[in-house]
Amino acid sequence: MLSGSLRRALAAAVVVVSGAGASTVTPTAAVADTVNRVVLRDDFSGDRGDTPDAGRWDTGGDRRNSAWLDGDGHLLLGSALRTEKTFGQAYGRAEARILVNREDGTRRPLGVLGADGQAPAGQVEVLGSDRVDGDDFHTYAVDWTPTTLTWSLDGRDVLRLTPEKDSRPYTFVLSPGSGGGYRSSGMVVDAVTVTARITTPVASKSAPAWRPFTAYRTGDLVSQRNVVYRVREPHTSLPGWDPTLVPALFLKL
Structure with a gap:
């Protein structure tokens, strides 16, 4: 269950959604192992x-x-x-x-x-x-x-x-x-x-582009705008919950 502060952060993030919202690009970044x-x-x-x-x-x-x-x-x-x-x-x-x-x-x-x-x-x-x-x-x-x-x-x-x-x-x-x-x-x-x-x-292809309406588990890797993130908490993504807007859910690598 998400904490109260995290729920407030997610609620605020939904408001920030732009028309581009869930758009992503193919990543070229990599993370180190x-x-x-x-x-x-x-x-x-x-x-x-x-x-x-x-x-x-x-x-x-x-x-x-x-x-x-x-x-x-x-x-x-x-x-x-x-x-x-x-x-x-x-x-x-x-x-x-x-x-x-x-x-x-x-x-x-x-x-x-x-x-x-x-x-x-x-x-x-x-x-x-x-x-x-x-x-x-x-x-x-x-x-x-x-x-x-x-x-x-x-x-x-x-x-x-x-x-x-x-x-x-x-x-x-x-x-x-x-x-x-x-x-x-x-x-x-x-x-x-x-x-x-x-x-x-670690090849960036192992970190798929972030998508809304996707179930993520703790430790999953996602990418957005050539940056790779690790999922902090399990959740199902919604438009506006992308890594750049919800740092409580994603750790930038």
């Missing part, structure tokens, strides 16, 4: 001895002696390997399941490089230890925002960096020599996933 989307994923499937996918990783040519697949869904790594892609989104998360003997140190099993190819400089806050033995896989992750980079181990934050400047786009690095002590066979990586917050336009 923001989602978390996987932008890189590698589970290292392939034949034993294959090199990593050059579309995902900077293999530097034939690096068979330092990075290769074991045929069982793992990457065996003897030296650092960086992503081929870079990531300039404002928000995101890089995550890797890694088996490595990790001692505390400045280098991370999952590291970050800025646009200049260097590790971002800034204020470092140690939140916990990420020392582990090499007996099992652990999940290493980096969450980034416009102002921070936060490393975690198995869901527990261990380090936060506040960069001196925005150094995006980022490149992520798998680094076996992290912390000064690691397995003689290097690092074993089970999977790597990078997820980023992506904003994409």
